Amino acid sequence: MKRKVLFICNHNAGRSQMAQGLLNHYSGDKYEAFSAGLNPTESVNPHTIEVLKEIGIDISGKTPLHVSEYRDVKFDEIVIACDYDPDNHELPATERITEKKFPDPYLFSGSDEDILKSFREVRDEIMEWTDKEFTGDNEMNNKNSDNGNANNNIYKSNFPDDNECRPVTVTVFVSGDPSGPPLRCPDTGRSLSEVIKDTDIIMKKQGFVIRYEERPESENTTESLLLIGGRPIEDLVPLPDPSKYCGMACADCGGKPAGTTCSRIYEYIPESVLRLAVKKAADSMD
Incomplete structure (x- = not known):
C-alpha cells in the first residue's frame, strides 16, 4: 500500500506543488503525494508550472487547495514547508509531522528570468531533499529504521x-x-x-x-x-x-x-x- 504524504506551504502555489509533483513523478510506486495551503491563492504560480514542465512533470491542471480539504484524510506524513503556527492552523490526522522550510518564491524579485532561475533552484533543492527523505540513504530514513541509532552513528x-x-x-x-x-x-x-x-x-x-x-x-x-x-x-x-x-x-x-x-x-x-x-x-x- 502506498504511503500518503501531504505537503503544505502558505499559498499552495509553489513549494508544496513542486514537492507533490516531484514525489509522485519519481516515487509514485511507493508514495501518493498531496499538497495544500494555509492561505491558498486562486491559481498555481506559472513559474512553478514552467520549471516542473522543464523536467517532464505537468501540473498545469492543478488548483490550490486549503488544508481543510483533507480534514477527513489520514496521512502517514505531513511536511510543512513554510512558517506554521499550530495554534492557528488545524492539520489532518497524521503519524508524523516534518517541518522542512524551503525558500519562498513569493519573496523573489528581479527580472522574469532571474525569478525563473530562482524557481529552478528551489525545484532542485526540493528534488534533492525529497529524494533523500523518501528514497535515499540519509539520516532521516536511518532514524526511522529499526536500527535507527546504530545507523545514525554509521552515517555520522x-x-x-x-x-x-x-x-x-x-x-x-x-x-x-x-x-x-x-x-x-x-x-x-x-x-x-x-x-x-x-x-x-x-x-x-x-x-x-x-x-x-x-x-x-x-x-x-x-x-x-x-x-x-x-x-x-x-x-x-x-x-x-x-x-x-x-x-x-x-x-x-x-x-x-x-x-x-x-x-x-x-x-x-x-x-x-x-x-x-x-x-x-x-x-x-x-
Whole structure:
C-alpha cells in the first residue's frame, strides 16, 4: 500500500506543488503525494508550472487547495514547508509531522528570468531533499529504521575530517557598536552564526567546511555586508524584496541605496535561502 504524504506551504502555489509533483513523478510506486495551503491563492504560480514542465512533470491542471480539504484524510506524513503556527492552523490526522522550510518564491524579485532561475533552484533543492527523505540513504530514513541509532552513528562516521574538506568562508561586516543586534533569520529567530553552524554539518557531507567570521565595516571593500566564499550573497541568491517588509523610504530603490551598504536588506533572509546561498558558493568551487 502506498504511503500518503501531504505537503503544505502558505499559498499552495509553489513549494508544496513542486514537492507533490516531484514525489509522485519519481516515487509514485511507493508514495501518493498531496499538497495544500494555509492561505491558498486562486491559481498555481506559472513559474512553478514552467520549471516542473522543464523536467517532464505537468501540473498545469492543478488548483490550490486549503488544508481543510483533507480534514477527513489520514496521512502517514505531513511536511510543512513554510512558517506554521499550530495554534492557528488545524492539520489532518497524521503519524508524523516534518517541518522542512524551503525558500519562498513569493519573496523573489528581479527580472522574469532571474525569478525563473530562482524557481529552478528551489525545484532542485526540493528534488534533492525529497529524494533523500523518501528514497535515499540519509539520516532521516536511518532514524526511522529499526536500527535507527546504530545507523545514525554509521552515517555520522562517514563525514570527512575538517582537514579533508574545502573551506567556504561566510563573512559578515559589522559596525563598531557592540550593542548592535546580530543578524537573525526571521523564520526561526536564530542568529546567523547559529545557522552557519548547522549548515556546516550539512555541507560536510559534500566535502566542505564552513568558516564564519565577523569583521569590522572599515575593512569592507565591497557594497555587500554579507559575503559567502568571497562573493556577495546578492550574487548567489535573490534577496527578499525589502519593499514587502521594510518601512524605510530607501526601499523604493529596491533595497540597495547607491554607493552605500544597508543592513536592512539582510534582515529578512530565511534560513533556507541562506543555506541555498552557501550551497551555491560551494558548488561554484567544483
